[in-house]
Every structure is written in C-alpha cells, then in structure tokens.
Amino acid sequence: MIASITTITFFLLLLRLTATVPLPPPSTKDTVAAESPSTSATLDPNQLRALQFLHIPTTQDPCIPSTCDDATPFRHLLFLRLTNCSSDQHLSTTVLSALSTVTTVNFLNCHTPVVHFPSSLTTNLHSFTSINSLQRLTGVFLSRFHHLTHLYISGDPIKASGIHIITSNMKSLKSVTLYNTRLTGFLPKDWNPKLTYIDFSKNKLKGTIPTSLTLLKNLEVLNISSNNLNGVLPNSLGGLLSLKMLSLSSNSISGPIPASISAIPGLVHLDLGSNQFDGVIPEFISEMKELKYLNLENNKFHGVLPFNESFIKRLDVFKISGNYDLCYNRSIISVEMNLGIAACDKHGMPILPPPAMNTPSWSAVEDGGDDDGESGGDDDKVVKKNEVHVNRGPNKVVLGVAIALSAMDPPISSFSEVTLWKKEKNEKKEPRRMYQQQLVLLRDNKS
Known part of the structure; x- marks a missing residue:
C-alpha cells in the first residue's frame, strides 16, 4: 500500500x-x-x-x-x-x-x-x-x-x-x-x-x-x-x-x-x-x-x-x-x-420479403401521347401496380364506367390506359385530379 x-x-x-x-x-x-x-x-x-x-x-x-x-x-x-x-x-x-x-x-x-x-x-x-x-x-x-x-x-x-x-x-x-x-x-x-x-x-x-x-x-x-x-x-x-x-x-x-x-x-x-x-x-x-x-x-x-x-x-x-x-x-x-x-428457400436461395401493402411499386413506361394536354410531351408517366391495395386507385364509379364502355364500339384499347396518369414530381396524387384524367381517357376512347 x-x-x-x-x-x-x-x-x-x-x-x-x-x-x-x-x-x-x-x-x-x-x-x-x-x-x-x-x-x-x-x-x-x-x-x-x-x-x-x-x-x-x-x-x-x-x-x-x-x-x-x-x-x-x-x-x-x-x-x-x-x-x-x-x-x-x-x-x-x-x-x-x-x-x-x-x-x-x-x-x-x-x-x-x-x-x-x-x-x-x-x-x-x-x-x-x-x-x-x-x-x-x-x-x-x-x-x-x-x-x-x-x-x-x-x-x-x-x-x-x-x-x-x-x-x-x-x-x-x-x-x-x-x-x-x-x-x-x-x-x-x-x-x-x-x-x-x-x-x-x-x-x-x-x-x-x-x-x-x-x-x-x-x-x-x-x-x-x-x-x-x-x-x-x-x-x-x-x-x-x-x-x-x-x-x-x-x-x-x-x-x-x-x-x-x-x-x-x-x-x-x-x-x-x-x-x-x-x-x-x-x-x-x-x-x-x-x-x-x-x-x-x-x-x-x-x-x-x-x-x-x-x-x-x-x-x-x-x-x-x-x-x-x-x-x-x-x-x-x-x-x-x-x-x-x-x-433460404428449398433451393438454397434467399427468400425475398413480400412488398409492403401500402408501398406500391413503380415501373416506367413510354409516353403514349398527350392525354388532356397537360403532359406537354413529358415522358414522366408510370404504371402503378397492385391498384386494389392503394387508397388512391380508381374508385368504383370510374371502374363501372370503364366496364360499360368496354362493351361499346370502338373498345378501350387496354385497361392500362384507364389507369394511366402522370406522376407529379415530389407531390402526392390527388384523387380528384386522377379521376378527371381517367374520364378524359375514357371519353377519348369512346369517341
């Protein structure tokens, strides 16, 4: 000590x-x-x-x-x-x-x-x-x-x-x-x-x-x-x-x-x-x-x-x-x-987790032309998958109109055209705006 x-x-x-x-x-x-x-x-x-x-x-x-x-x-x-x-x-x-x-x-x-x-x-x-x-x-x-x-x-x-x-x-x-x-x-x-x-x-x-x-x-x-x-x-x-x-x-x-x-x-x-x-x-x-x-x-x-x-x-x-x-x-x-x-799965490969229900996946598609004149030649159009799981998907009224028009001549070229809308940069999609764009697409196809 x-x-x-x-x-x-x-x-x-x-x-x-x-x-x-x-x-x-x-x-x-x-x-x-x-x-x-x-x-x-x-x-x-x-x-x-x-x-x-x-x-x-x-x-x-x-x-x-x-x-x-x-x-x-x-x-x-x-x-x-x-x-x-x-x-x-x-x-x-x-x-x-x-x-x-x-x-x-x-x-x-x-x-x-x-x-x-x-x-x-x-x-x-x-x-x-x-x-x-x-x-x-x-x-x-x-x-x-x-x-x-x-x-x-x-x-x-x-x-x-x-x-x-x-x-x-x-x-x-x-x-x-x-x-x-x-x-x-x-x-x-x-x-x-x-x-x-x-x-x-x-x-x-x-x-x-x-x-x-x-x-x-x-x-x-x-x-x-x-x-x-x-x-x-x-x-x-x-x-x-x-x-x-x-x-x-x-x-x-x-x-x-x-x-x-x-x-x-x-x-x-x-x-x-x-x-x-x-x-x-x-x-x-x-x-x-x-x-x-x-x-x-x-x-x-x-x-x-x-x-x-x-x-x-x-x-x-x-x-x-x-x-x-x-x-x-x-x-x-x-x-x-x-x-x-x-x-691992039975083949020894990683099992990928399923996509989140509220997180839609996005994939770019080519611009099919102007819809209501607002696209201005912009390529920034996307297809949103799993629409039924997203609150901002087509409402029942729009889907009903689409089904009715599908029996008419000329037919709608594809369902993807009905559900196609412009992706606004850094902004959320408003249901009203989406609904208006879909009606325009339906009207154009009907004519």
Whole structure:
C-alpha cells in the first residue's frame, strides 16, 4: 500500500498530470529495474536542471523503482512521461542531451513541435510513444531510433512516403502501432521477424497484402483495417501460426476466404467486414475452437450460411448482415436470432420479403401521347401496380364506367390506359385530379 501511494505521488509531482490518458504499458523487459532509492543516492544534477527546465517539480527525489537506475553517487532517469503539457513547456536539444540515459519516452497530449533528438538519446531509446502530441513528425525523424522495440504513434500525422522509411532500420522492433497518422503508400515487403504486434489501422495505405507478411511466425496481432487495400488474401496467410487477432475491415479486399486460415489454431478475433469478399463462407470457421469475434458483414458472400445456432451463440460478437445473396437454413437457425440476412428457400436461395401493402411499386413506361394536354410531351408517366391495395386507385364509379364502355364500339384499347396518369414530381396524387384524367381517357376512347 505504501509503495502504491509513493508511485502515485511521484507521477503527480513529476508529470503534473491534469488528466489520465490510456497508454500501452511499457515493456518490463526493456526497462531497467532498480531497488528503492537510498537517501544518499540522488538524481544527477544535470538531469535535475533538465527537469526544472521542463517545469517538472524536483523538490523530492523523483527516482522510484523502474524510473531510475541504481548508479552511485548519482542516479539517472530511465523513464520519462510528459502529459498535458502547458504552453510554456518546450523541448530543446540541450535538455534532451542531459536526459540521454532515458530508455522510454511517452508524450500524451503534449502539442509541441519536434526537435532534434541527440544521438546519445536515440541510441538508448527502446520505447517511444506519442499520442495526440508531437507536431510535424516525419518518417526520417522516427527512423533514427534504430534500437526501438516498441513504437506507438496515435493521432499524430506522419509525413513519409511509406512505412518502410520508418521501420526498415529498427532491427529489434517487436511492437509497432501507427494509428490514424495519415500514412500513405504500400505495406512493406521486408519485415522484422521479431514482430509480434502490428497496427496500421485508419490510414491511407493502398495496394495488396504482401506474401512476405505471412512469414512472421511470432505475430499475434495484425490490424490493418480502415485503409485502401485491395486484391485478394494470400493463400499463405495460415502461416501466421501465433496469430490471435486479424482485422482487415473497411478495405476493398476481394476473393474468397483462404482455406489456410483454418491452420491458425489460436485465432480469437477475425474481422473481415466491409470489404468485397465473395464466394461461399467456409465451414471450417465453425471448427475454430478459440474464435470469439467474427465479423463478415457488408461483403458479397452467397449461398447458405454454414453455421448452426450453437456456434453462433458461442461467439461474443457475430456480424453477417449486408450479404444480400446469403441466407440461413431455417431448420437449424431460428428466425429469433435476427441475423440480418434472409432465410433460404428449398433451393438454397434467399427468400425475398413480400412488398409492403401500402408501398406500391413503380415501373416506367413510354409516353403514349398527350392525354388532356397537360403532359406537354413529358415522358414522366408510370404504371402503378397492385391498384386494389392503394387508397388512391380508381374508385368504383370510374371502374363501372370503364366496364360499360368496354362493351361499346370502338373498345378501350387496354385497361392500362384507364389507369394511366402522370406522376407529379415530389407531390402526392390527388384523387380528384386522377379521376378527371381517367374520364378524359375514357371519353377519348369512346369517341
């Protein structure tokens, strides 16, 4: 309890927090642990002055376990987090040079321009995070962090011609998140085999998914949703044997779901929604024992849904609507499941819902000429179907006149002429006006 209170007090003093912002926890493997500081061990004087320049209180020793090393006579910072920076807080190369022992740097809601990081600091950095903070980030700036194992950028635009500019020299990189950074270009063809986590979602990436990506045997999370990717999924996707989460939603990826995905034993999250996938949904998906999240909505799948009700209920999330040629078997899935797709008929085709009784269907026909002189050569004439179900259809008087005239010579050419009237744009048909037009048609035919 005392250690917990000490930790909270330190961050309140050191970081001047005014709000709490979610942040991925720093890797314990990349942070040097330290024992509780002794009274004789204080922070290096140059680093104390650097913290004071950043307006960080230093009235108490800022070192707690995992934030400083255990060197003597002076300790050195290993972890620096700047959150909700004030307008008078500015980075400088001099300050950063004094903090060159830091291995983890986090910026949260610090809207400050990027400054040159001295080589002594870029060499030591293992983890770098910027969330809605650094302005004018570039791929060249980030590429100097050769020894990073964790890179997390969210909400900060990055000017770069492609991801490879940023990551190609990071030979130790394990986790990379470049979320909502306005990145353009293509996915890299060369990948660090140590990668376990990739999130490039909500950018402007284009092109296809390279086969080389499927060689990452240690990859657990792949999120490249909300981009402009196209093409088909590589058949070798099943080579990602450690994958737990695969999110490709909101792209333009097409083709079938590759059968190799069945070889991924621990897949928990599969999101293929809002793409152009087609073909039948493979049955092997229902045999993936660890699957809890399945999104296949808004694609072009067809045929009969190969899942039963017990499989669907086992999932935490299941989305399948928006596949208009797909249907479900009513003998194994009840209508109460409300899947958002049609039931199948005996031929395995979707049963289309009947037209609404009060919603007439319309079909355009050619203008048969002027009726009462008001059409003026306008082509905008339609035939209204299912007249008996519409309140604005011919009344009994008109129908009676039509029947009587039908026995006379010359006969009425067709009943459709009786029920033909002009469709007024964006206006409802008035029964009186329709009745007058029908009488004109009857009178013309009679004469």
